[in-house]
Amino acid sequence: MASRTLTTEAVVLRSIRFSEADCVLHLYTLEKGRVGAIAKGVRKTRSRFGARLEPLSHVELLLHEGRGDLHTVRGAELVRSHDPSRTDPYRLAAGHIGLEAVLRLFVEEEAQPQAFHALTRFLDLLDEVEAELPAQPALEPLVLSFQLKLLWLSGYLPHLAGCAACGEAKPLVAFSARAGGAVCRECAADALPVSEAGFLGIRALLEQPLAGAREAGLEEDALRQCLRVIEASYEEHGGFRLRTLAQTR
Numbered sequence: 523m524a525s526r527t528l529t530t531e532a533v534v535l536r537s538i539r540f541s542e543a544d545c546v547l548h549l550y551t552l553e554k555g556r557v558g559a560i561a562k563g564v565r566k567t568r569s570r571f572g573a574r575l576e577p578l579s580h581v582e583l584l585l586h587e588g589r590g591d592l593h594t595v596r597g598a599e600l601v602r603s604h605d606p607s608r609t610d611p612y613r614l615a616a617g618h619i620g621l622e623a624v625l626r627l628f629v630e631e632e633a634q635p636q637a638f639h640a641l642t643r644f645l646d647l648l649d650e651v652e653a654e655l656p657a658q659p660a661l662e663p664l665v666l667s668f669q670l671k672l673l674w675l676s677g678y679l680p681h682l683a684g685c686a687a688c689g690e691a692k693p694l695v696a697f698s699a700r701a702g703g704a705v706c707r708e709c710a711a712d713a714l715p716v717s718e719a720g721f722l723g724i725r726a727l728l729e730q731p732l733a734g735a736r737e738a739g740l741e742e743d744a745l746r747q748c749l750r751v752i753e754a755s756y757e758e759h760g761g762f763r764l765r766t767l768a769q770t771r
């Protein structure tokens with residue numbers, strides 16, 4: 523089989539030490555979706571890749587497709603470093619939540635340009651975010667909105683228009699990840715209670731562009747309910763919890 527090279531924009535999701543000098547990178551690429559690659563010599567102080575291949579970096583890569591699972595990085599140009607997010611603890615914590623959500627939800631080598639563009643937009647906006655005290659990265663409206671959009675792009679769109687279990691247009695009082703959305707009082711056994719403000723918040727963060735997430739002006743209680751709905755959806759559909767969310771509590 524002939525080996526090939528590929529040029530693509532990519533975001534570094536995770537970097538793992540592989541040997542004295544090398545790293546294995548988890549990448550989300552525009553052209554192929556999720557890709558793993560080895561960056562040789564990247565950990566040497568005089569690496570030709572410099573610090574370009576760190577998590578959060580938005581890069582243009584020249585990848586060599588070998589015979590194994592991993593591609594090899596042949597060239598890397600920085601598109602955006604996202605240094606303002608990397609050097610601020612609040613933005614960095616929120617950024618890692620977003621990266622881990624992509625890591626867990628988008629595992630296939632399959633181009634999904636909407637997901638890639640949502641990721642780069644999220645990182646661009648994150649560079650400008652100022653933490654409101656007390657700083658709680660897991661409740662940052664931008665990262666909550668990003669995760670709801672990723673769930674939607676993954677096909678786990680929470681159904682919010684009527685009861686997701688019985689289909690009736692009754693008042694909605696809870697969220698059931700198993701039923702796929704909001705449920706009425708009669709169908710709410712084992713479901714997560716959600717207030718009217720909570721549902722308004724979820725709708726706002728889902729329907730607004732990412733840039734409008736912070737302008738929605740949601741109260742902490744509504745943000746907390748959004749987070750619980752997101753975590754319940756991860757557990758029900760993917761069977762996972764985000765490590766980064768557990769860390770920021």
Ligand SMILES: [Zn+2]
Pocket residue numbers: 685686687688689690692705706707708709
């Ligand atoms: Zn119902």
